Amino acid sequence: MIKLNQNDVNKLQRKFHALKSIDQSGLKKEMYTAGALMSRDIKRSAPVDTGNLRNNVGFEPKENDLTVFSNAPYSASVEYGTKARTISVKNAKVLTDGKTFFGKQVNIPAIKAQPFFYRNIEKGIKLLIKNLEYRIKRAIR
Numbered sequence: 001m002i003k004l005n006q007n008d009v010n011k012l013q014r015k016f017h018a019l020k021s022i023d024q025s026g027l028k029k030e031m032y033t034a035g036a037l038m039s040r041d042i043k044r045s046a047p048v049d050t051g052n053l054r055n056n057v058g059f060e061p062k063e064n065d066l067t068v069f070s071n072a073p074y075s076a077s078v079e080y081g082t083k084a085r086t087i088s089v090k091n092a093k094v095l096t097d098g099k100t101f102f103g104k105q106v107n108i109p110a111i112k113a114q115p116f117f118y119r120n121i122e123k124g125i126k127l128l129i130k131n132l133e134y135r136i137k138r139a140i141r
Contacts, residue, residue, distance in 0.1 A: 015140045026135050030128060031066045035059030038068045038124035046070075046078075046116040053078060053116075068124070070117055081113030 039059040046054045056072040072078075088105040089095055095102035 030131050032061045034124050034128040035061050035066045038120055041120040042117055047114045078114050079117050082111045084110040
């Protein structure tokens with residue numbers, strides 16, 4: 001049999017109240033901070049040619065959700081790399097962009113992977129979990 005006196009019950013209620021406060025405000029703050037840090041780290045490690053890839057990285061915190069993104073259309077090609085490939089003529093005599101003549105086929109070399117996105121996402125998720133665990137432990141002391 002467990003006996004609880006009123007002092008113990010009050011203490012337990014305060015701890016539950018502290019956990020409730022973490023529920024919304026603390027979670028929102030931690031999600032925003034995590035998104036900002038992940039976005040910053042991704043931008044820092046993104047390879048730079050024109051700066052377009054870095055400029056298309058961002059984050060969007062929502063109610064109980066966080067989206068970190070890269071809107072550059074070639075983000076996946078930079079992250080994972082590409083295989084060498086050949087583009088050939090199908091319905092025309094030659095390949096051209098209207099200014100330059102490329103011939104009947106063009107060999108496109110492989111692009112080496114330059115991971116910049118997911119390793120920073122994984123690092124950011126680990127940090128977010130660690131920070132939330134710390135907030136919970138601090139609230140129930």
